[in-house]
Amino acid sequence: MNTLSLMRCDSAEFVVGAVSPKDFPDDGCPEIVFSGRSNVGKSSLINCLLQRKNLARTSSVPGKTQQLNYYRVNEMFYFVDLPGYGYVRGGKDLREKLGHMVESYVKSSQQICAILQLIDARHGPTDSDRVMIELLRSLQFPFLLVFTKTDKLSRPKLNKVFSRLESEGVLGGISYVQFSAESKQGREDVLCWIDDAVNFDKS
Ligand code: GTP
Ligand code: MG
Numbered sequence: 241m242n243t244l245s246l247m248r249c250d251s252a253e254f255v256v257g258a259v260s261p262k263d264f265p266d267d268g269c270p271e272i273v274f275s276g277r278s279n280v281g282k283s284s285l286i287n288c289l290l291q292r293k294n295l296a297r298t299s300s301v302p303g304k305t306q307q308l309n310y311y312r313v314n315e316m317f318y319f320v321d322l323p324g325y326g327y328v329r330g331g332k333d334l335r336e337k338l339g340h341m342v343e344s345y346v347k348s349s350q351q352i353c354a355i356l357q358l359i360d361a362r363h364g365p366t367d368s369d370r371v372m373i374e375l376l377r378s379l380q381f382p383f384l385l386v387f388t389k390t391d392k393l394s395r396p397k398l399n400k401v402f403s404r405l406e407s408e409g410v411l412g413g414i415s416y417v418q419f420s421a422e423s424k425q426g427r428e429d430v431l432c433w434i435d436d437a438v439n440f441d442k443s
Pocket of ligand 2: 283321
């Protein structure tokens with residue numbers, strides 16, 4: 241197969257929940273990474289993109305994902321669901337351990353080909369989101385900001401949030417989409433962006 245498009249998901253399966261770098265798969269498949277604060281909607285976005293209800297476990301309690309969860313998609317690449325930063329059940333020690341693991345993974349992985357950085361549309365980027373955005377800029381991966389849970393905001397409020405972000409220059413030169421796992425707004429835009437970013441057509 242020369243061209244792989246995520247617009248059609250033929251298979252998706254959980255492979256491993258990595259708790260340390262020795263658990264990372266070493267088969268060289270490209271990785272698409274989902275990053276963001278606890279509870280922002282990373283696991284929900286993965287389920288929505290792959291049209292699987294409960295492949296990635298979601299929870300209304302922040303800190304659900306406490307490992308790097310690898311999902312193999314179409315037998316060709318991985319979606320990597322990162323533990324959320326900001327809040328982790330289990331306290332400060334676990335939060336620091338996860339933070340270090342995520343940072344060293346993002347800085348050292350040879351397999352990452354795109355990163356989706358999620359931000360809650362209701363609040364805009366927090367201080368820790370801004371730190372992450374700067375890290376991503378410095379690493380020069382293709383990355384996309386996904387503003388989540390847009391169904392929770394009225395259209396005028398949403399417009400206000402984005403005019404503010406644009407006037408602050410936060411979005412300068414960065415690709416972004418508005419997304420809702422409830423209404424599926426933005427799903428196709430995200431899939432198209434991933435298809436472009438990973439450029440699987442190697443023929
Ligand atoms: P951690 O694993 O804790 O880091 O969280 P996460 O980023 O994976 O978030 P998750 O997908 O588990 O979603 C957290 C909560 O927000 C769940 O109760 C979801 O149902 C809800 N949620 C996620 N996306 C949306 C959305 O687009 N709209 C609405 N209304 N709720 C959402
Ligand atoms: Mg999660």
